Amino acid sequence: MSIATSPSPPTPPRRIAHLDMDMFFAGVELLHYPQLKGLPVVVGGRSIDTPRQLADGRWQFARLGDYAGRGVVTTSTYEARALGVFSAMGLMKAAAKAPDAIILPANFDAYRHYSRLFKQAVRDIAPHVEDRGIDEIYIDLSEHTEPSQALAQRLKDAVYSATGLTCSICIAPNKLLAKIGSELDKPDGLTLLDESSLQSRIWPLSVSKINGIGPKAVAKLATINIHTIAELAQADVGLLQSTFGRSYAAWLLNVANGQDNRPVTTYSEPKSISRETTFERDLHVRHDRARLGEIFTSLCERVAQDLKAKHYMAGTVGIKLRYQDFTSVTRDLTLPSPISDAVAIRKAAGECLKRAPLTKKIRLLGVKLSQLMPMEDSENPAQKQAPLPFE
Structure with missing residues (x-):
């Protein structure tokens, strides 16, 4: 049966x-300063660019034209973008394009x-x-x-x-x-x-609109007269293979024809967590020891907060230095047991600093945590802090 x-x-x-989110960082700033809506606003200034409230209740804002330094634009309002100011642009270059724009420091919290x-x-x-x-x-x-x-x-x-x-x-x-x-x-x-x-909405766009086709690939495609997604979708496969290789050519044809089987991944293990900062001026290890120490401590505390927010511990601590001549070095230390405490992170990062050349002025300092693992019920006790090069 x-x-x-x-x-x-x-x-x-x-x-x-x-x-x-639309112009996310700038949008959050406009929630705090609604009087700036409709104006060109640039985010990425220094702490001294923080708005000040005057005795009569009015707010005083810094102008981009008064900025002096080598910072970059974090984001900008659409009004500032209309003047040619975009993310990752140097602030001095942005100031030349929009000197009357308002500049605000970033508030990542x-x-x-x-x-x-x-x-x-x-x-x-x-x-x-x-x-x-x-x-x-x-x-x-x-x-x-x-x-x-x-x-x-x-x-x-x-x-x-x-x-x-x-x-x-x-x-x-x-x-x-x-x-x-x-x-x-x-x-x-x-x-x-x-x-x-x-064909109607995607193909007329530049190939640069496809996530994964970067500036170098865009330039290379231009050499074989491919500029739009439509031209890429209809390109000769042999020409693409001879220019990019078999694997990347196949991917280019697939994405130009709207093919993508990637799933939405609701969870992934973080591989590392890092914090870094570029100084407004190059700092000298000896003459600016106090300032470097403050920044170093702050980076360690912030990366420890990020680590605990994700409920992880770190097995490796590293540092990154970029010098005044734009050369960079990194140093890592793998620990006998994972840590999450800011004091322990600072100690380990300090050991890394001892192994880095400190003879040139520094323009960037960063702290990185890797070999991450879920935080256990009981953390390792914080070790006694050792003296550090910036102390």
Whole structure:
């Protein structure tokens, strides 16, 4: 006797969203200083650029044209971008383009706070989230039955309700298209893409819009007269293979044709945690010992906070130095047992510093923790702190 079985329900089509906060750091600053909305604002200044409230209640802001140093732009408002000021640009170069722009120092504690808020707001609706950094995430919406337009708007509304900030979102069949699509209608964008959208919305774009095609590959593609995604999708496979090799050529053709099977990964083990800072002027090991000591201690404390926030311990501590001539060195120390305490981290980092040349002025100092492992119920007791080169 045969037993009748019901057919398995069909697998729902993949619906992957990429959600990207709009000018995130600058947006958080505008929450604190709403009077700056609509003005060109640049984030990346020094502590002396912190706004001051005057006796009459008005705020005094620093101007970008008054900046002197070698810092870089962390982010900028759309009004500043319209003047040619973009992330990673040197602040002195930015000052030449927009001298009347307002400059603010970065407040990473605030940015991390708002990052947690928007991600939790999304997870309350759609828990399958891949964290891609402080201001962007992927979301697997395949199991949801709600129409894409309504679901995307609900996610946007939840983010705004939790943070007061806007975001741009794209729902597409895969991560590749979702990532590209979230940029198409910024700011405050809502974009829906399917396979029929590939030729009309994706192919006309520059190949640089594909995540994974960097400046060197863009320049190399230009030498064989390939500039747009459409030209790449229709390129001769032999030409691509002779230019890039078989493996990368195959990947280029796949992504240009909108193919991407990567899953949304909801959890991944961090490999390392680091903090570093570039000084406003080169610091001398002996003459600036006190200042270097303060910075060194702060880096160790901050990286220890990051470590504990993720509930990890570190088996290796390292340091990074960049000198006034732009040469760099790193030194690492693998410990007999993992640590998470700031004092123990500072001691281990100090041992690394003892093995680094300290004869030239320093422009950058960093502390890195690696060989991470989940924090156990009982941590190792902090070891007695030893004298350090900057003490």
